[in-house]
Amino acid sequence: MAKKSSTSWENVEGWYSGLVGDDGHYYHQSIILPSVLRLLNISEKSAVSVLDLGCGQGVLARVLPKNAEYWGVDASKSLIQRARQHTKHPQAHWIVADTSELLPVEKKDFDCAAFILSLQNMEEPERAIQQARRHLKKGGKLLIVLNHPCFRIPRQSSWGIDEKSQLQYRRINRYMTEMKIPIQMRPSQDSSDSVTYSFHHSLSDFFRFLQNNHFAVISMEEWCSDKTSEGAKAKMENLARREIPLFLAIMARAE
Template sequence: MPPRPRKPFRPQGQSGFKPKKTAPSEDKGWDPVAAWYDKLVGEAGSDYHRHVILPATLKWLDLQGGESILDVCCGQGVLVKPLLEGKIGRYLGVDASPRLIKAAKSRHGSDKRVSFVTADACQPGEWADGTYDAATCLMAVHDVPEPVGMFQNISDGLKPGGKVVLVFMHPCFRIPRQSHWGWDADQKIQYRRLDSYGSAREIQIATHPGKGTGEETIFYHRPLAQLLSAIGEDGLAVVGCEELYSHRRSQGGGAFSKAEHRAVEEFPMFMALVAIKRS
């Protein structure tokens, strides 16, 4: 069956934006910063991967063994090892970055259950073939310019009733350069300040702040309503949600430490959504 043509995502209201157009053949995702990202995440994942992101993903996947898994925007394959430990039947990782796919193959390519393909997750692809029991997309929803294209591919890749687990930066509280921690000395509370939320925007992120390397990525902030609309536009229905909080705690004492502990328990860092493909 040939891939369906892509419908551009046009969010309603004044908060929409038009992402910069990039030819599919030229889009290599995080390839320019692949070395930095691979060093940051590695095989086992960053501190947040190990303690927050991966445990939540595996919980919501609820693997029984033998499943086929589609990992969209897989990067260097940080999810592969825990999935294999869960005795999955088949895994396909898809990412636009040739360098990250190369790193993934070097770590996991010898396992016959595992395969990788270099492809833009937002563009039609034969890899989205409707044969997968479940799909994942970890920390990448905010990295793609056309979310509807990616969610449509995920839907196309799943069997009817298949599930997808999405984990991403919390769109209400973690907006680069638009959200900050603050300290109220009078009330002795740590608070979260938001400079904007309702306006979708592209935000340039430097991978080595202050070092002048010139390496940058783009963070696509979208309000939560836009993301939910994009997910539901092509056959996916959200059935579960979890807000994920930091595991880190201050090692100091006094009023500030107490306030910091309370703040990290009140303001989530990530969001996990679970959706199923409607029959």
């Protein structure tokens, strides 16, 4: 039985499952999952093997072609149970484990590994990247999808409006310092039961973690919201949406 990680989302499983639903939340469906398939070059014909670290309720497994082999790892037992119940994929395997420890997965030649919005919820991201390297074949791809660490830092970034130019700007208070930031997931309930943590690192930290673990970064993409506003502030809000990305995707190759 896996040791329970303090950063597991076990305590917010019901809330997170409601938010994500069976097919993923709005941004999973509109931006993240299609881009993950494109970047990892996964199509109906691919017989790839994929290791999904911090897989939650397994949204990635549900968009993979049937001939792909999928292993989902998460520290939350209930999220893995839910993933198992709701995923029909014939080659899906589910593991409850902390990604900062040696993973109980024998396979060491995965074609791809992914952290989808999960690495920033892990207290030891470098150790998790080390586990990804242990299980990838040489030349295998690692894809990391993050809430953009330059623009979306919980409690340290916010929108402001410059009245003179009528432009919306992004204010960043702190960026270079590593931070452990508590997040109240159900703001209406003031309970420590519904707290998760976000661990902030700069881009240079992430690149160092990759380099230390024998990964070469091969590409980077920044994804903006595809939503649009209407009404009095539409012009300003839509411009800000197009200029300030929500997500950062880093692709690296195992050397």
